[in-house]
Amino acid sequence: MSIPISNTAQNQEITVISNLTSKITEYSQWRENLIATIDEYIDWPGHAESLNAIQELRLYDIKEILKKDQLVLAFLAEFSRGKTETINALFFSDFNQRLLPSEPGRTTMCPTEIFWSDKEEPCIKLLPIETRQSDDTLSYLKTTQDIWHKIRLDIHSADAMKQTLRALVQKREVDIDTAKRLGFWNEDDSSMQRQLAESGKVEIPVWRHALINYPHPLLKNGLVVLDTPGLNTMGAEPELTLSILPNAQAILFLTATDTGITKSDMQIWTNYVQKRAAHKLVVLNKIDILWDGLESDAEVEVLIQKQIRNTAHELGLDSQNIFAISAQKALVAKIRKDTALLKRSRINSLENSLAEQMVQSKHEILGRAIVTECSNMIKASRKLAQIRVGSIKNQLAELRELQHKSHDASKDILAKVVAERKRYESSILTFNQGSEKIKRLSSKLLRHLSLGYLDTTLAQTKQDMGDSWTTVGLNRNIREITRLAINLAEEISIEGHTIKKHADDLYQLFWSKHGFEKTEAIQLDMRHFIENIQALEKVTEEFCASPVNLLTEKNFLIRKFFLGLGVQIQAIFEQAHLDCTHWLNQVIGELKNQISVHKNALDQRAESLMESHNNADKVIKNIASAEKDLIKYQDQSNQLDATLLKLMRSIKFNTDNHKEHTPENSILQLNISAKNGIGERENSKPNIKFDAPFI
Numbered sequence: 226m227s228i229p230i231s232n233t234a235q236n237q238e239i240t241v242i243s244n245l246t247s248k249i250t251e252y253s254q255w256r257e258n259l260i261a262t263i264d265e266y267i268d269w270p271g272h273a274e275s276l277n278a279i280q281e282l283r284l285y286d287i288k289e290i291l292k293k294d295q296l297v298l299a300f301l302a303e304f305s306r307g308k309t310e311t312i313n314a315l316f317f318s319d320f321n322q323r324l325l326p327s328e329p330g331r332t333t334m335c336p337t338e339i340f341w342s343d344k345e346e347p348c349i350k351l352l353p354i355e356t357r358q359s360d361d362t363l364s365y366l367k368t369t370q371d372i373w374h375k376i377r378l379d380i381h382s383a384d385a386m387k388q389t390l391r392a393l394v395q396k397r398e399v400d401i402d403t404a405k406r407l408g409f410w411n412e413d414d415s416s417m418q419r420q421l422a423e424s425g426k427v428e429i430p431v432w433r434h435a436l437i438n439y440p441h442p443l444l445k446n447g448l449v450v451l452d453t454p455g456l457n458t459m460g461a462e463p464e465l466t467l468s469i470l471p472n473a474q475a476i477l478f479l480t481a482t483d484t485g486i487t488k489s490d491m492q493i494w495t496n497y498v499q500k501r502a503a504h505k506l507v508v509l510n511k512i513d514i515l516w517d518g519l520e521s522d523a524e525v526e527v528l529i530q531k532q533i534r535n536t537a538h539e540l541g542l543d544s545q546n547i548f549a550i551s552a553q554k555a556l557v558a559k560i561r562k563d564t565a566l567l568k569r570s571r572i573n574s575l576e577n578s579l580a581e582q583m584v585q586s587k588h589e590i591l592g593r594a595i596v597t598e599c600s601n602m603i604k605a606s607r608k609l610a611q612i613r614v615g616s617i618k619n620q621l622a623e624l625r626e627l628q629h630k631s632h633d634a635s636k637d638i639l640a641k642v643v644a645e646r647k648r649y650e651s652s653i654l655t656f657n658q659g660s661e662k663i664k665r666l667s668s669k670l671l672r673h674l675s676l677g678y679l680d681t682t683l684a685q686t687k688q689d690m691g692d693s694w695t696t697v698g699l700n701r702n703i704r705e706i707t708r709l710a711i712n713l714a715e716e717i718s719i720e721g722h723t724i725k726k727h728a729d730d731l732y733q734l735f736w737s738k739h740g741f742e743k744t745e746a747i748q749l750d751m752r753h754f755i756e757n758i759q760a761l762e763k764v765t766e767e768f769c770a771s772p773v774n775l776l777t778e779k780n781f782l783i784r785k786f787f788l789g790l791g792v793q794i795q796a797i798f799e800q801a802h803l804d805c806t807h808w809l810n811q812v813i814g815e816l817k818n819q820i821s822v823h824k825n826a827l828d829q830r831a832e833s834l835m836e837s838h839n840n841a842d843k844v845i846k847n848i849a850s851a852e853k854d855l856i857k858y859q860d861q862s863n864q865l866d867a868t869l870l871k872l873m874r875s876i877k878f879n880t881d882n883h884k885e886h887t888p889e890n891s892i893l894q895l896n897i898s899a900k901n902g903i904g905e906r907e908n909s910k911p912n913i914k915f916d917a918p919f920i
Contacts, residue, residue, distance in 0.1 A: 244573075245315070246443065248580035249296065252588065253446035255875065256291045259595065262871045263288055266603055269868065271613075271861045275606040275818060279810050284602070287595055295340065296587050297472050298579070299451040301497055302479035303489045307510040311479060311552040312339075312452055314572060315579075316443060318559035324386060325452070326394045334394055334430035336465060337452040339437045341444035347378040351392060352434040357407045357785075362792050363434055363464050374432075378439060393435055398426035408461040408781040430454075433462075455489070463786040466497060466764065467793050475583040476502040482511045482532060482549070486539045494540055496767075504582045506546050508575065509536055513551040516569075548575040596876050603869045605815045608742065609822045610862040616826030617855045620833060624848045627837055639834045646827045652738055656820060659731045660813060663724055667809045670720045673713055674802040676795065682709060683791050694783040696769035703765040703790065710758040710794075714751040717805070721749030728812045741819060746812045754801040761793055 266272065267284055276284075302308040309325045317324035325337075335352075350373040356366060366372060376392065379385040398420075404410040404427040411417055417427055444450075451473065453465065470476065478498045480490055498505055509532055515525050529549045537544040551570045558567035567573070623642065627635045672678075686702045728746035735741040768786055833851070837844040 245576040245580040248584045249443055249446050249448055252296065252584045255588070255592075256294060256447075259592075259872075259875050260288055260291050262868060262875065263291075263599060265868050265871070266599070266606075266865075269606070269861065269864060271606065271610055271858075274822065275609045276602070277810075277814065277818070280602060280814070283807075284599075287599065290591075291595070294587075294591060295447045295449045296474055296583055297449045297451060298583060299453065299470055299473040299476045300479065301453050301470075301476060301493055302455070303487065303493060304455040306479040306481045306484075306490075307552045308479045309452060310556060311477070311508060311510065311550075312450055314552045314556040314559065314570075315576065316441065316448075316450060318556055323556070324383075324390065326387075326391055334396060334454055335432045335435055336454060336462065336469070337393060337435040337437060339439060339444065339450040339452065340448075341440050342438055343440075345438050347380050347440055348438050349376050349378060349389060349392065350374070350436040350438075351376070351432040354407060354430055354433045356433055357461070360784075360788055362788060363462075364468065364792060366434075367436075373436075378437075380440065390437070392432070395431040396428050397431055398424065398428055400425070401427055403427075404429055406781070408785070455493075461782060461785070463768070463782070463789045464792075466501070466768075467761075467786075467789045470497060470501060473502065474586045475504040475506065475579060477506050477508055477579075479508045479510055480536060482509060483514050486536060491539075499540075500767075504586045505542075506548060506575070506578060506582070507536060507540060507542060508552075509533060509547060509549040510552055512549045512571070513554050546578075548578065550575055592876055596872055600869060600872050603865055603872065605818065607862060607865045607869070608815075609818055610858055610865060612819060612822050613826060613858045614855065614862060616823070616830065617851055617858060620826075620830045621848065621851045621855065623830065623834060624837060624844055624851060627834065628841075628844050628848070635838055639831075639838055642827070642831050642834055646831050649739060649824060649827055652734055653820060653824065655734060656731055656816075659727055660817070663727050663809075663813060666720060666724050666727070670717055670724070670809070671802060671805060673717050673720075674798055674805060676798065679795060679798050682706065683794065687787070687791075694780040694787070696783060699783055699787055700766060700769045702787075703762050706794065707758050707762040711755055714755050718749060718751050721751075721805075721808070724809070724812060725749065728816075731813060732816055735816065735820065739823065741816075741823075747808065749805065749808050751801070753804075754797060757797045757800075758794070761790060761797075765790065 263284060267281075300308050300312060310323070313323050313325055335354075352363075352366060352373055356372065361369075376389055378389055399407075401410060401421060404417075407429060409429045410427060420426060420428055451469065453470075476498055478494060480486055484490070486494075509529075512529055512532075515528050520528070533544050533547045533549055536542075536547050540547075548571070550572045552572070554566055555570035555572035557563070558565075558570055623638055627638055630638065683706075686706065689698070689702060725746045725748060732741070732744055732746065736743045765786075833847045837847050
């Protein structure tokens with residue numbers, strides 16, 4: 226719950242952030258509706274007969290993915306650009322004061338994730354800066370509870386909340402050796418040089434990372450806000466670049482009207498935003514410095530538009546993605562309920578664009594993949610239902626024919642069905658033999674992606690680096706890992722092609738001999754695996770090509786970067802293993818289900834005819850039973866049609882706004898995203914997106 230405010234204030238809050246709130250709420254409702262549709266399929270009467278245990282678990286995995294899904298919005302800026310104030314204005318004005326510490330100079334000293342999880346009480350968790358000396362990644366440290374300093378949040382008191390959150394800006398002084406050991410010393414930073422000259426000490430943050438668990442309505446709907454520190458701290462945490470920032474649905478890059486685009490601004494833009502974010506917005510903050518009363522509103526507007534054009538030119542960005550605002554005045558306006566000041570702050574246009582871009586981006590990535598996979602499952606179940614319907618119709622026709630035939634003629638009908646069943650059993654024997662061969666080939670394929678192989682490779686790479694952590698060594702080793710991974714993917718693709726050929730032979734057999742639908746097994750696609758490894762190679766090359774890293778050879782930073790790469794590579798291999806396992810389950814899974822249903826139907830037909838052969842009463846009884854079954858399975862088929870229609874309508878939100886978007890049949894990002902959202906402490910693997918650019 227948020228801080229209690231009056232009804233008038235609540236109504237006003239709805240007015241000032243209506244589009245952002247409504248879009249996020251709409252997205253949350255979409256997820257709930259999608260979960261309900263999946264539950265409808267799980268509860269479908271024929272479900273148990275149409276899906277195997279692996280497919281059943283997959284549906285529950287997808288539901289967990291949807292429940293834990295998050296909309297991540299990252300804020301990047303050099304210090305004194307008003308980043309934290311912008312976060313306060315956008316999301317936390319209901320406190321009627323500043324929630325997050327915001328003041329002149331350096332404020333946010335460590336990356337801060339703001340989210341809500343009902344698994345834990347409202348609190349702030351702080352990771353000591355000393356953990357930088359270990360080789361443990363942030364992803365792993367999130368799973369280690371006792372290393373974090375936890376402070377409970379009193380959400381009923383704005384003053385208490387504000388005081389507790391002051392911990393985010395805590396600093397302390399250390400000697401230069403400690404600063405270097407923790408990766409903070411930057412000889413090009415004039416303020417550090419000045420501190421060292423004056424006191425013989427260097428100022429560093431007390432905390433390395435912060436997690437704020439707070440039950441704000443937007444956060445409850447899945448929004449996650451990532452507040453990052455300035456350039457120095459960003460550079461010392463490669464994991465931000467490699468895993469945390471790439472997960473953001475949108476990145477807000479802040480500059481300030483009073484500074485323009487500085488050298489450090491441009492470094493942040495180039496290194497962390499320009500090529501990293503699929504959706505990026507630039508905020509030109511502090512336009513209120515132009516409100517000096519000496520120029521008219523029209524003249525101020527001319528100055529603002531000039532600033533926007535200049536910023537767009539310097540950053541190589543369309544001016545439509547640049548928003549000139551006053552975060553400080555927007556916060557004041559929301560607190561005071563001052564509509565005129567709020568309009569002048571120009572924050573509404575930023576909120577509207579955020580609402581459209583951020584939600585739409587996530588909907589494209591998550592919605593398309595889930596709808597595609599679930600609809601394929603439902604279509605497969607529908608095929609089985611239709612097989613049952615067709616078999617019962619044949620059974621009815623045979624029973625009605627038997628009802629009007631002589632004893633000798635009925636023998637022919639029975640013999641025909643028995644012969645058909647024997648031929649089918651012969652084909653099943655062929656299928657079982659082929660299935661065993663595919664199973665052996667599958668085990669061989671999956672061994673290529675074993676973590677044992679990867680661990681050996683990474684250990685050898687680390688040994689090759691030795692004590693000399695240089696950009697040259699880092700570049701050389703990532704190129705070697707990329708080469709090995711591509712060769713591996715080629716081997717897997719060849720083996721996958723062999724498996725597909727064996728599967729296609731089985732599909733052909735049941736099409737030609739038993740009238741199954743003519744189809745082929747799906748092709749194994751290793752492109753995403755290769756692309757993601759190559760993306761890591763590219764970002765490593767950019768890191769090594771940076772003049773700062775090249776000239777200073779910061780061993781601490783290079784080692785951290787290498788360790789971060791190892792975690793990412795492991796996640797890519799684990800993902801590929803999951804994808805291959807999923808493919809192997811699919812390659813003949815649908816055919817196996819159809820064979821089982823068809824065999825049961827043949828057995829039922831034969832048994833019914835045998836019972837009815839010499840007994841007129843049995844004929845009448847079996848006809849009535851078959852008619853009842855026909856109605857049941859037709860109803861089940863109709864239920865699936867209705868569920869499938871609901872599922873396809875669930876992507877309407879997306880197609881209405883982006884009809885030109887071409888969906889990709891990719892489920893790759895789904896397998897791990899449920900387990901490791903921002904703020905999650907249950908899993909040490911990083912969350913990787915595959916439908917959007919990885920790096």
